[in-house]
Structure formats: C-alpha cells, structure tokens
Amino acid sequence: MEKKPGIFLEAQNITKKFGGITALNNVNINVHTGKVNAIVGENGAGKSTLMKILSGVYPDYEGDLYLNGEKVNFSNPKDAMKKGIAIMHQELNLIPYLSIADNIFLGRELHNALGVLDSKKMHKKTKELLERLNCNLNPKTLVSELRVGEQQLVEIAKALLEEAKLVIMDEPTSAISDSEIEVLFKIIASLKEQGVSILYISHKLDKLRLIADRYIGLRDGNTVGTIENAKEASKEDLIRLMVGRDIKNIYKKDSVDFGDEVLRIENICLPKVINKSTFLLKDINFSVKKGEVLGLFGLMGAGRTELLETLFGLHSKIMSGKIYVENKEVRIKSVRDAIKNGIGLVPEDRKEDGLVLGMEISKNVSMASINNVVKSGFLSTKLEADLSKKYIEALKIKTPSEKQLSKNLSGGNQQKVVLAKWLATSPKVLFLDEPTRGIDVNAKNEIYHLINNLAKKGLGIVVVSSELPEIMAISDRILVLSDTRITGYFDQASANEEAIMKAAVV
C-alpha cells in the first residue's frame, strides 16, 4: 500500500472476537499525523479493544494495520513501541518504589561495559525528557511520591524516550485535577508541534472538545463516522456520533402496576477516604417501588458501583445519608445488615466478587442464605441440593447437575448462579451491577426476561448499566449519574438516547 500524506496509521477492516462475542466488527480508522485524533464512544463500544490492537497487546485479529503505508503486525507491545507507538493506560503502569528515571529506563537500562548501571547518564537523559515536557521534577524522586498527574507525565516521558510517533491516551483526564489537565493539554499541544500524533480516547466531551482536532465515532464495535474538522462539531453532534443507533428488535419490558415503595434513599454522600472534602457520591436521592425496575445510567467513573456498594454496607464508616426499606429507616453497617433488610447485590465482576469459582453451584447458591439449609446445627446436603435444583430449574441454568463447579459454566450461566444466590435470600430489593457484562446476546436476553419476571413478582430492582440500549429496554425509570451526582431523570416517555447521553457526559 502506498503511503498517504498526512496519515500516520491506517487500520483496515479490523475485526476482533472474544469467544462468541464480537468486540470489533470491520473497523476502519485513520490516524492523522501531528493531530489529536479523538475516539468517542460509549462503554463497550470497542475503544479499549482497538487501542490494545494498535499497541500490540492483542496480536490476533482480522484485518490490516498500515504504518506510513507499510503493513505491520505487532506481536507484542514492545514490538509496537519499536515502531513508534506508545500507549498510556488508564491505570498507570509504573513501579511505585522505583525512581522516575528507573521507571523511564525500565527494561532498557543504560549500563557500562561491566554491566553496572549508568545512573548518571540515565538521570541526565530523564531530566532532558522532563524538560521537554516543561516539568522540573527530580529524576531521582520515587514514583510513589508523585501525584497522579505527575505520574502521567512520567508515562509520557517514557513514550518520548522511545521516540514515539504516536501516543495513545486512554482517558488521561479521568484521575487528575483541572490544573493538571491544563498542563497535560499544553504538553499535547507541544507534542503535536513536534509532529507526534495523538490518539485520544475519552467520554468527557467537554474536556475533549478543548483538545481534539478530529473525531472518530465507535459504536457497538463499528466505526460510525468521523468529523474531520473538530471546530465545526457541536456537543450534540458528538453525542449523535456516540448513540443514535437504530433500535430494532430489542427487548422491551412489560409494564406492570407498581406496589408500595420498597426502598428510598435520602442525601447519600460518600467522601473520598483520603480527602473528606471531595466526594465519590454527593446528595443522591431516589426511591424504588415494588415491581419497578430503576435504571442507573452512567459512564465509567460516574460513581455507579460506589452507590450500590454504599447502599450494601461496604462503606458504612464514611457514608452519610438515610436509607429506608418499606418506609422504615434502616442502618446498614455491613453486608449482613443489608441482607437482613432484604437487599441483595449482584456485583459487576462475577468472577472476582460474585462467585467462588472453584465451588459447586449448590454451595454458591446457598452462600448468602446458608441458614436455610442448616438442619439441627449441620448443613443438610439434601436441603442444599433442593435449593439449588429449584433455581437451576427456575432460572434455566444449563448444567449437568448442581454439583458442577461454577468455573465450568458459561458467563451467562454463572451470572444466573449469582442471581440465584441472591434470590435465595428472599430479597425485597435487588441491585444488579452491569448484569450482562461479557455475556453473549442470547444470554443477555434471558437475563432481561428474568429481570422482568422478578419485577412482576413484586421485587424492586435497581439496575446499573453503561449500555444505553440495555438500560432503556429494561427500566421503568432512568436516573443518570455523572461525576458523583444525579444529572438526569427520565421516565419511559421522556427517555431517549441523546438526552440520556447528554446528561451522562456533563
């Protein structure tokens, strides 16, 4: 392929599948030289997967990558780095108890003929790199002593050492303060002047609009369009680029008559532990009725998971606010208090937090309600088997028997086991955190139907999701969380993708 002027990297027809799930589907993007190329898209649009392909983390994919017109295939991140592509991950990859210089030269240390490290030279070079970034940190400073913004600078310096031609930045502003963002943007501007291309991923649209030269929209693993001249794009244009899909044959919740209020929360606040004046959650109020599904929409970092955790007694020492179950104020100081008061939580990460993977289905199902399978002081294998058989049937868990180890189940079936565990506690209200994350389309639909049926039986349900179509399909009402606060409230009549997304990117 011939080299096209002004285009540093071209990705053609990139497809990437994980098991049965297509994360990227024939994606085509160009990265323009010396520009800030911004990728916008919801959670799950495929942004991170694309970045990992471009930076060599995933060597297996369909499609072609061209660098200055030359076909490339990176077998690992080091390979990509050699070709001039560096990635700055959302979670910084620095070693805390090594100095700035040690981190920058990690894996490519300078040494003399005897193999002794040449610290002097490395410090000098580090100093130069940091100066290029207008930063006068001492190269000997330990990374653990740096603020997050400064750590990002070190990451950038690391990229510069490799003479990176393309720096990929994944949500670089999510963890740093406004003044640090200013510094970062100045650096990006000067990198551009030096001819470095930037691929910038973020859903903080307001910040993004200050820095982007052009936009690429990614949705459900497809490229949906580009806006070449960023100045001409309004925020609405960007939101349309992120959402605006045709809604076709997607599941729709049955409408039911709601019962009495089952959960109400008032002024829930959660300070950051370290600094009591900043918050992870601020003045959250809502209520759920029996039979109602309340959707909580928010993008990554909005505080969704923190909210559920707080109501589930995991931050009882620092939270404030009131929780009412069936109009009675309750104090939830621990998970056990939550369970006792009829609250259940299906956590976001079922493998890390939901299941004991090495245990049988039956033991996972009974875990949160184990007293129900105790007979005269001892666990009854029969009661336990009966309990899990009941849910295997009711939730249609596909398994040869209740003795199957949970790790041998598919994602969808694992999720059902977690659901069964909580249903076994006879909850009044159930929190579901990203209940369909990482499971295939059919299993997703099954979970939607389950949620629907549970609501019909009088359960109050709060679903957190970062997938817009999902939250719109399954919820009776939708609350939008953004930057620790509730920024939007919609009922089925007023909910539309653009309005919700607009509230979520404040």
Next chain:
Amino acid sequence: MTDIKSTLVKFQSIIALLVLCIVLTILSDRFFTLENGWNIARQISINVCISVGMTLVILAKGIDLSVGSMLAFSGAVAAGLLKFGLEIPAINTFVGFTVFGAILAGVVVGGALGLFNGWMITRFKVPPFVATLAMLTIARGATMLWTGGFPITGLGENFAFIGTGWFLGMPMPVWITAIVVVLAVIITNKTKFGRHIYAIGGNESAARLSGININKVKIWVYTIAGILAAVGGIILTSRLDSAQPNAGMSYELDSIAAVVIGGTSLSGGRGSIMGTVQGALIIGVLNSGLVLLNVSPFWQQVIKGLVILVAVIMDRLNHPHED
C-alpha cells in the same frame, strides 16, 4: 476414560500410600506387623493433630508457622503448672494444678496464642506469614523463659497415660487424634463455619459480599490451630515425660508437608482433612520404612523433600488453571 482418570486423581494419595506399603512389606519383614502399625500411628498422631489445624488455616488462604512454638509453650505450661503449681507473690497465693487443670491451662494458652495470631492478621492486616513468624519467635522465647532453658521432667504416671497409655486396645494419642480428625471432618463438611472457611479461601471478596464475617472466621481458624498445637504439645510432653524447651522445632514444616502432600492447595479453598491425614500417613510410613531399611537419616530428609515436590507437581498437573 475420563472417569477412570478422575478416580485415579481423586485417590492418588491413597494409591501412593498403598504402593508404598506394598513395597516396604516386600523389602522388610518387620514393616507389616501390628506393632509397627501402632508405632507409626503413635508417631504421626502429633503431626496429624497439628496438621488438622494447619489444614483449616491453609484452606482459608492463610499459613501458620508458629505451631511448633505454640506446641512447645503449651506443653511447657501444662508441665510446669502440674509439677510446680503457680505462685502469685503479689497476693501471696499458691495455686496447685491437677492433671486435668494443667492440661486445660495448656490448651487455653495455645488457644490464646492462636487468637493473638488471628487478631494481628485481621485487625492490623499483618500478612499471616509474618504474623505467625513473629509468633514462632515469641512463643519459643516464652518457652525458654518459662522453663529457664531446662526440661521439666517427672510429671507422674497419670499425666504419662495420655502419651503412653492404651485404651480399648488403642494407644491414647491415637484416640485423641482420631477424635480431633472426626470432629474436623464434621466441621469442614457439615457446618456453616467449615463452609465459610472454604468460601473465604476460594474467593474472599465473593465471601464478604455474601455476608460472611471474614474476620470472625479467620480468628477462629487461627485459634483452633493454636488449640490443636497445644493438644499436640501435651501428647508430646506426656510421651517423653518431659517438656523440652526446644520441643516442636520445625514441626510447622512437617505439618505443611502433610497438608500439601494431602492435596490441599496452598492458595486456599481446596483440600480436605482426610487428605491431610493421608499426607501425614505417607510421611510416617516413609519415615518408618526408611528406618527399617537402615537408610541414613540424611537421605531420609532428601527423600522427604522429593516426595513433597512430586506431590505438588502432581497437584499442579491435575489443576493446571489455578493462579
């Protein structure tokens, strides 16, 4: 086919044990005798006792390096109280101890040390390795202080009965250990507490989110490990009719070896009490056989180490996807 394989895997310790016994029976005419059988049983009873506690700790994703020292201190406390009583100069009182009282005191002391381990680990988040390493030194030092560095001997016939006596045709230490094993099997398989141990070892985060009181379970597990070390200490002291200040040195290693050979995963959540019993039996039979065959003690250590490696390699091959 896979059924045969999984059955073989399931019973690999027993199979190994049987093979070992057959080989030793062929090689030595003194191995397969009732007398030698009781010998082995008596010898391993202390290790089994400690290792039951160790199994619980390891199932909960912990480790206890202090069992040997706790054993020594508890044994010494029981022996000291039995022989000399307790003088409390402050209130000018002397308390004498019966055999039962002394034993009870020893067990309570062991439990208290274990409780302290658990408290350090849960309250101050000291890693189990470090907390129990500290206890290893503390309890050993305490033993030296208590005994003044000299053995406490001459504890009387009643006390000696525990370690050397027979009851209904079976040695007393074997009785005690058998009871401990039966209780532990019931606890691990049939009680909430046992289930919680497995859940915590398998996935602590999921266990916490299911409402399990992690700290309480862990504190109990370490306390039980302390109590069982004390029971082992009392059996040992009684058998030798002497509380040695350096008793139980490196017992923690034999105990971990028994647990590991028995197929319990050091990363927690998987394993069983009966597996540990088999592990201890393999070590015991091996020891006895090598002695009968006049193999040098130095070689015995080398062989024991190799057996541990083989056991763990087998375990890794059978569970390739853990960690």
